[in-house]
Amino acid sequence: PITLALWCLTGTNLQALMEQVKKPSSSAEIVVVISNRPGVMGLKRASMAGIQTRVVDHKLYGSRAEFDGTIDKVLEEFGVELVCLAGFMRILTGPFVRKWSGKMLNIHPSLLPSFKGVNAQKQALQAGVRVTGCTVHFVAEEVDAGAIVVQEAVPILVTDTEDSLSERIREAEHRAFPAALELVGSGAVKLRDDGRIVWNQSV
Numbered sequence: 491p492i493t494l495a496l497w498c499l500t501g502t503n504l505q506a507l508m509e510q511v512k513k514p515s516s517s518a519e520i521v522v523v524i525s526n527r528p529g530v531m532g533l534k535r536a537s538m539a540g541i542q543t544r545v546v547d548h549k550l551y552g553s554r555a556e557f558d559g560t561i562d563k564v565l566e567e568f569g570v571e572l573v574c575l576a577g578f579m580r581i582l583t584g585p586f587v588r589k590w591s592g593k594m595l596n597i598h599p600s601l602l603p604s605f606k607g608v609n610a611q612k613q614a615l616q617a618g619v620r621v622t623g624c625t626v627h628f629v630a631e632e633v634d635a636g637a638i639v640v641q642e643a644v645p646i647l648v649t650d651t652e653d654s655l656s657e658r659i660r661e662a663e664h665r666a667f668p669a670a671l672e673l674v675g676s677g678a679v680k681l682r683d684d685g686r687i688v689w690n691q692s693v
């Protein structure tokens with residue numbers, strides 16, 4: 491199976507991916523869960539599931555390059571082949587992103603390219619759109635701009651608050667991230683050197 495590292499915060503996407511890789515049909519195995527914040531719920535979920543965890547606290551490093559270098563060592567230490575980011579809010583350096591190009595997925599709570607950046611749910615509410623959703627994409631040097639693997643749309647209700655909308659988007663994320671993981675893990679989807687996606691129909 492493809493070896494997976496997961497970046498987490500509260501870890502609800504981690505939970506969904508842990509359920510997914512338990513399935514006999516899954517092409518992946520989670521070998522390490524990492525966070526840049528000690529004590530977050532995601533790390534507790536991983537430990538309870540018997541998965542190794544690592545904290546790489548960005549506040550302890552003098553530069554992004556040092557921080558990314560340490561993450562890279564952890565990923566190499568565990569022989570990671572695919573990295574899944576959920577709730578990772580730091581901008582990665584170019585050399586790191588280029589090294590892990592095609593092997594790093596991120597989930598974003600909007601239908602990219604709409605509503606990039608933070609508070610995507612609030613942006614959608616303020617824009618008055620009637621549909622939003624989530625996107626799983628390959629990580630590129632430009633934030634929230636990598637090639638899209640999976641998207642799922644959700645309606646915005648007139649009664650929605652940021653919380654109620656975020657909850658509905660999260661439910662969609664917990665379907666979209668496992669689906670994207672299996673598409674990339676099985677080789678059905680690959681990233682070309684030019685940053686475009688290749689769909690391997692025979693897989």
Ligand SMILES: N[C@@H]1O[C@H](COP(=O)(O)O)[C@@H](O)[C@H]1O
Nearest residue numbers: 499500501502503577598599
């Ligand atoms: N980037 C965003 O961060 C959140 C992480 O949630 P969780 O997986 O830690 O619950 C998700 O909503 C994701 O879209």
